[in-house]
Amino acid sequence: MSITYLDAIREAQARALADDPRVLIYGQDVGAFGGAFKATKNLAQKFPGRVIDAPVSEDAMVGAAVGAAIEGMRPIIEIQFADFSTIAFNQIVNQAATLFWRTNVPCPITIRLPSGGTSGGGPFHSQSLETLYAHFPGLIVMTPATVEDAYSMLIEAVAIDDPVIFCEHKFLYYHLKAEKLPTEALPTGKARIARTGRDMTIVTYSAMLHEALAVAEELAAEGDEIEVVDLRSVKPLDTDTVMASVARTGRLLCVGESWPWGGVTAEVIARVASEGLALLDAPPQRINAKDTPVPFHPNLWAAHRPTAHNIAIAARKLLRM
């Protein structure tokens, strides 16, 4: 049996529903239909009344989730594409993110955002919005890069007493496969050394992890050993693991699929520069998507996002600095 990243997301939800009567799912077409990506397939049938179709009202969807959370439930909201979360923006950043701080009542909601680019997705079905949500106080932002993390982090997201923005990458839905679901996992807030190396650290997350790993493989053939850190969650961001890796390698390249200005890569570099300047043997570098909307055409899309190709160029250059 092989399990995809998408299967893992479905299984995590099935398990959360089975284990905890407070869990419910609310989103457009999540019920009998099983969701636009089939991430909730069969769940409405298996858990009657707890997987609920929503109208095209993202603002009210998230508002209702906050209300349910006040009543002690643990709702999972599926936004059809991350891009549509801009409609729910106010409820997410102002209502959900501040509830506990204002009122002492926790807000355990999980908002699933099918994120990131796919070929032909175009500017409104491709966005990576982790930066937005990480900037606001009060939110946990998860960015799983593996089948195992998709499963275990989603289960943890539901269990956490705070609002979690769960950025699941659409590009990984079908591509990525594992043999079985994990039985244990790193806790939220811990980054993972996805590959060890001594010459350079690449810090990344989500779909870009796989580009980075490909680069590490490629450069290994040239004799350069690259350490790859998978952040797993961008807020909290595991500065310690990043710093320890840079301490070993002296070189830092950050890769993110979101836009450059103030993105995850800026935050990582700012932390390392502030707290670990002496560790750096060369200027820390970053690669992001270009500063334009995500283009529709595959030719443009492939050039817009970071790929193993341009990461490798950057890595080689940084190794020589």
Place this chain on the structure above:
Amino acid sequence: MSITYLDAIREAQARALADDPRVLIYGQDVGAFGGAFKATKNLAQKFPGRVIDAPVSEDAMVGAAVGAAIEGMRPIIEIQFADFSTIAFNQIVNQAATLFWRTNVPCPITIRLPSGGTSGGGPFHSQSLETLYAHFPGLIVMTPATVEDAYSMLIEAVAIDDPVIFCEHKFLYYHLKAEKLPTEALPTGKARIARTGRDMTIVTYSAMLHEALAVAEELAAEGDEIEVVDLRSVKPLDTDTVMASVARTGRLLCVGESWPWGGVTAEVIARVASEGLALLDAPPQRINAKDTPVPFHPNLWAAHRPTAHNIAIAARKLLRM
């Protein structure tokens, strides 16, 4: 005669309306009433039909501005408080910011966001959202810190062929005064050396400029000369001026009033570390608001935002590093 920061904003709008028949103003209570902060006082009377009261519909307000821009107008939108721009978020980042890129039709709209904290403002009347808008491709984000810039940058904002997010700081509205309106100004995208110095560079913008200048004054008495860079616009961000200053001083402290994760300060440090690591004699540091919502009570508010007091502590520490 003395002119406040708020007067400057009103005068800039009056001048834009007078000089260009394509300019119009749309926002809640901006008409006969003159706006919640009186930033459009008398303008409806002086420019009949061109200063229009809007319903409590921020999304539709910005959407209509985009439509008017397609028709060749140059609308100014007043959002009553920056915090309410989250309701218009989708129209700002997806409609306005992408219009030119998608269709080749420019989108010359100016969105005025009364921003930043004031004592007693509380979590929903105090936000500094420049980071959000700078992250998205397609927007210019201005953050004027002086009466002169409030005036000249707003005039320039209206003239620019792209959507401009004009973050005007409420704390400066009445406090800040100038003798007269400027007749010339730096172009958008150019930072200003607000004070020269050789021992350290503080990079900042908006209300924090004045805290930084106070610190520079204070430390001058101790013999340390601090250069203060006022970014003026955070996107585009004038890396060259920042870099040149750090080249002179070797030390960088970034100060911003928005939240720490991925804020302006992270972006500035990331740029300097990537492109000018060798210029740094000490780790670049940053000070931001705390990572909580903006508190209501003056005691908490004063501790939540950076002030001359804690900037000075940070500066002294950095000078000794």
Place this chain on the structure above:
Amino acid sequence: MVQSDIRPSAVVAFSGRDRMVQAFRWMLLARLLDDKFTSLYRGGKIQGGVFLGRGQEALSAAVGLSLRSGDIFAPLIRDAAGRLAFGEPILDAVRTYLGSVLGPMRGRDGNVHRGRPREGLLVMLSHLGAMISVVNGMLLARRLKGQTGQVGATCLGDGGTSTGAFHEGLNQAAIEKLPLVLVIANNQYAYSTPNSRQFACRHLVDKAIGYGVDGHSVDGTDLEACMKVVGQAVSRARQGQGPQLVVAELLRLCGHGEHDDANYVSAQLKQAPVGRDCLKVAEAWLREHDWADDMALEGWRRQALDTIEVAVATVQREPAPDALKENWCTLASKHLSEGFHEIP
């Protein structure tokens, strides 16, 4: 629109002597409390804005009184009366306005932003319309948990009806047939903006039909009418008739906030029936019914003033929040908080 199917007995239940007196006393307390906040504000004792319910007490008290313990109430800025009637301790109001750290908001939020969500009293977001879907979610959760017979009420202004959140929220409640009572205080203005620049339907209650919910309209200056109509709407919601939209016509008898002299309010409206002071109307009504006389009225007034004075005196001795004691932690899961290692 539904306005006629209540039996005479029900009418008595909604506006019998005890209820009317109770309602009036909450109105009075709210009015006097508002007056107190105004004078504290003028004396520089209050940070931020002060938002009054002057002219809206009848409607607001009717909402608060029509609810029971176990119900949900999400008031808005002009609902001092409704809050008190629903059971909000007066100390919560005073502590939140004066920034006592002992208040439910601990100085983190202020003035009208207060409540106790776990006790069914929600804390408003400034963003108008944003509370409706939150109430929906609570009602939905209760349905899932098998709790029945409870309703959720929330208030909004005429301006608030223009928000997308109002639309999404009311539609959501209608689809789920939730026991939501959405009360619109049409006080003719949103800040300075008159109805004519806010909507174009003849009457706001016309919106009910477009959502497939019951609509009720009421003279918001008339306490008895408010008690009946709001009471009936709450009953219908409780009985499973789905969301109820109540629209009251009245006039804001003060500025938008205490900083505003409201000189834009038309003289004509002030003279019109909608401009009547609901407190005076209610007083006259009680006198007419011989349910109150000078002595009773004066007694209630004294008691209210005493209550307020005691609360204010108490709170004025209470500590303000101390930044050094604040935990500066936004998350419930403290262990997941980022330590932003800032220098000072």
Place this chain on the structure above:
Amino acid sequence: MVQSDIRPSAVVAFSGRDRMVQAFRWMLLARLLDDKFTSLYRGGKIQGGVFLGRGQEALSAAVGLSLRSGDIFAPLIRDAAGRLAFGEPILDAVRTYLGSVLGPMRGRDGNVHRGRPREGLLVMLSHLGAMISVVNGMLLARRLKGQTGQVGATCLGDGGTSTGAFHEGLNQAAIEKLPLVLVIANNQYAYSTPNSRQFACRHLVDKAIGYGVDGHSVDGTDLEACMKVVGQAVSRARQGQGPQLVVAELLRLCGHGEHDDANYVSAQLKQAPVGRDCLKVAEAWLREHDWADDMALEGWRRQALDTIEVAVATVQREPAPDALKENWCTLASKHLSEGFHEIP
């Protein structure tokens, strides 16, 4: 609701022989173009989704044909017919779907996201409801510029009516009394979600009254009815009667996109009048009126197919966008673009 005040002569004007034949031919072209996109999609020639207007061509064509040059049209995903009738070059559709760099979107956006704003044909945002206020802004600007006699039309689905943007947009148009024609294609589903989970009013046109705008309902499977009702709505808007809400009942005769087999569509609806194929209904109607016979129909079909084949053949020889030639600049003010000095 307004449905009766057009004189017989007006009826002829809206659905006379020329107009009906024209409308039918746009419907046919749109249907065949959609078929072509389907087969290109199945052949792996199209990136991203394919969204069809199958079953909605009568309504859509009626909207496009009711507009004049100088009017504004903001179509949605199922409006191939309306776009063509409004004057969108078929090459725009084919180029955008196939990603030709010569198309109006230059490969930056794809499939149904195309238009020419300066010619009055807006480019839809995916976010449902977001185009209404943009049309409003254009109409408002024209009024300010003194341009009159022009209208703006935009289309939305039943699902789209649940968005806050729909509400804010329609209310805004009503307040400003703009010549906006908002056409709702109630195709019974939003993706898989049936009407019963989308709204609770009896009929979507009931929403009109809550905004104070004219409401029109029409059988969307009946071309003649669509031509009349949409034509009349457009006329009323043009005459200064303010926004017009048109609600058509019909059924989506295809999946949400070509990836969707729509097995959730109820068999009962498929059998019901709402499930009729508007193209067949229109064909029968034309035959009945002796305005079309086998030969004419076959001729139109051939011509449409030829047009499509020529367009596709042309576009297939056109260059795709080249990342190296892209300027990667989001701003009109190039000099204000940030050079993010990325390494490669």
